[in-house]
Amino acid sequence: MADSGSKIRENDEVPGRVKETFCQPCLSKDLQTVADKFCSTCDEFQCNDCSNVHNALGILKKHKLVSVNEAYAASISFQMKALYLCDQHQHSFEFFCEDEKKLCCSKCAIVNHRKCHSVVEIEKIAGNITSPISTLGEKLKEAKEAAESVARHIRSSKDQLAQDIKDIHVKIRQMRDEVMNMFVDLEDSINKRAEILQKETLRNVTKRQTQNEKHLAGVTKCLETIENIFKNGTPVQIYIAQHKMESKVNALCRNIKDEYKKLEKMKMSFQFDQTLKLPPLPITEYVPGQLLVKSNRQEDVHSVNMTMTLTPVSAIGLKKTEDDIDEPLYSGIDFLTDGRLVAVDNRNKKCLVYNERIEKVGSYQLSRHPLSVVVISEEELAITSGYQIEILHVSKCNKISSRRICKVKTQYYSICLKDDRQFVVGTYNEPKPVRIVSLTGKEHDFSVNFPNKSYPLDGSACTYIKSSDNVVITDRNEHIVYIYDIKTDARVLVKDDQIQEPRGAAIGPWDTILVCCRNTNSIVQISQTGSILSSYRIDMMHPCKICVSRDKSLLVVTNSYPGNNTMQKFKIST
Structure with a gap:
């Protein structure tokens, strides 16, 4: 039997409303035509025009056509018949076990309920039912409303999830723009700091350069003096000059050796902190890293020993x-x-x-x-x-x-x-x-x-x-x-x-x-x-x-x- 859910328009809550079923072949053509017949062989609801095909084609003449109302009546009869039969033995229900609250066929009563104290015939107690079947209908309606509410909630959740994903993309783009602006500010800030550092470093280097030039001039002058004395001086003059200049030469050597020990190669770098904070902190309050200056001793001065x-x-x-x-x-x-x-x-x-x-x-x-x-x-x-x-x-x-x-x-x-x-x-x-x-x-x-x-x-x-x-x-x-x-x-x-x-x-x-x-x-x-x-x-x-x-x-x-x-x-x- 075809599923009555195939485009059936219905409203059971309004009395007298007749179910309206559409022709399934027409639906496949995007047409909504009310069905008049049901073919049990094709398992389809059909309109008069579509069902007339059965008379035109010999191969379809043996198909059984009934009206829509007859199809519904047969469907209800089939459903009711299924309700009356025991699932285990396929016999009609005849008894009710009051101990276990179960319907029983004759076999069930003998095999499964023989030890029960109260197994009665359904015909004798049918008129004593206290809860009408309409109560079950009310429960089902409540269950239906709850299921529809769940469906609406799921649809709403899916829609909300899609919207959240869109919002995340928007937020990420905003964060990207903020970070880019932060790095523009960072570049300006670091450039200013680097300029100050460069001036300070060059000032110190210039001082050492000036001091070294003085030492170099002193060494050059001492060498000229010593050469002139050795060439033109008497032994007495040479002896006096040697002792008189010894302390000056030793001082020059010590000063130059100290400068030699301090020889360094300056290197500037910028090291980011491990955790990068994002705005709204302004760059003046938070710099995401440290400007590093590192000095390495030259390879050609490895012989200078600063260890202890x-x-x-x-x-x-x-x-x-x-x-x-x-x-x-x-x-x-x-x-x-x-x-x-x-x-x-x-x-x-x-x-x-x-x-x-x-x-x-x-x-x-x-x-x-x-x-x-x-x-x-x-x-x-x-x-x-x-x-x-x-x-x-x-x-x-x-x-x-x-x-x-x-x-x-x-x-x-x-x-x-x-x-x-x-x-x-x-x-x-x-x-x-x-x-x-x-x-x-x-x-x-x-x-x-x-x-x-x-x-x-x-x-x-x-x-x-x-x-x-x-x-x-x-x-x-x-x-x-x-x-x-x-x-x-x-x-x-x-x-x-x-x-x-x-x-x-x-x-x-x-x-x-x-x-x-x-x-x-x-x-x-x-x-x-x-x-x-x-x-x-x-x-x-x-x-x-x-x-x-x-x-x-x-x-x-x-x-x-x-x-x-x-x-x-x-x-x-x-």
Whole structure:
């Protein structure tokens, strides 16, 4: 029987409305003609014109044609007959099992329900039905409405999805335009920065060039003088000239050798940050990268040695004493101007003084846990402890007393001198990694585009190179040492397998950078241009703090290794 869904126009909700079925052959020709007949052999509804073909063609004369109404009646009768038959045995339903609420044929009643207590004939209970069949129709209508609602929701979702995809394309195009505008601004900004950097670099190069020309003129003049004396002078004159000019020649040679060591090849580049932020941040507030300037020593000056060597001098174990609460942990160390050493014990809240043989000669109890220390002058030092910087006095006889306490608004950790009136101080849990603090506690920022990164306590340390106005920052977790040029806002990033968990940093000979590396138990020497000059493994687990004497001849390092904390002193040879 043909599916009555083949273009049938109907509305069962309006009484008396007759179903209207279209001729299927006409529909294939895009014509809507009401069907009058149904051919069960063709399984098609047909109009009179199309059904007359059966009379014209002999092969179709045996097809059975009935009216549309008869076809519907036969369809309903077929459907009703299917309702009356048991699916399992194809027998008519005669019984109803009240225990299991199931219709049963005679076989079902005997085979499947013989143990049930109430199996009754349908004829006896048919008149007692409490729920009319119209109730089922209502349920079906509700189900139909729900299904149509689901269909509408799915169509709406599909339409919304298509619209969302269109909106994404529009947004991407907008982002592309914004990024292009940002790069136009970026190019202008970098050009201005590069021009400033170029002028600064050329100014420094010109100074060195002028100085070298003076040295060259001095050498030329000395050579002419020596040649004239050897050609025309008497033995007495030659002897006097030799001794008189020796110091001048030695000074010239030293100056030229120093210039020779500093020979560098300048290279400028721009390095993008790993994460690129998009507008609405203006380019004046955020530059997605760093302008880098790197100097490489020329290949023809490889014989110039800027490396140092370390020779162990003495070492002591840092053991718990009777007046200690816990095992000592030295979080900061520095040399006094006369060669004595000051250290701060974070766990026991102490400031200690050691003589040149690393013998403890003075101690002072602090009110807070100290984090780092720096010597300010012959008898003054500063100690950081979070939101305060305390200034202490250390006498020649090793007595320590508090001078004043500066309350600050930023949490500070590492500390070093910038000049006679200011510190360079590393932060923790703050948006700026490094700041400037005066000796009176006044705070302000560098004019440098530092990354907006907050370091945890002991996650970073800083130091300062006065001769070049460079700030050095260690990044413990990322295994990186940053060198920032304050004048030009350029940055050198040092990342190497020899740098693993860099902790404390100090300035060594030739203003090179010395960094404690915890994971490699070593001290790495780095040039200001980012070259690894040397690496020294030391007999110490997990070195963390380092300091260098004023004349760059001595180095002291401490560690943080539970049960085996030590302090070692080395002689620096160049």
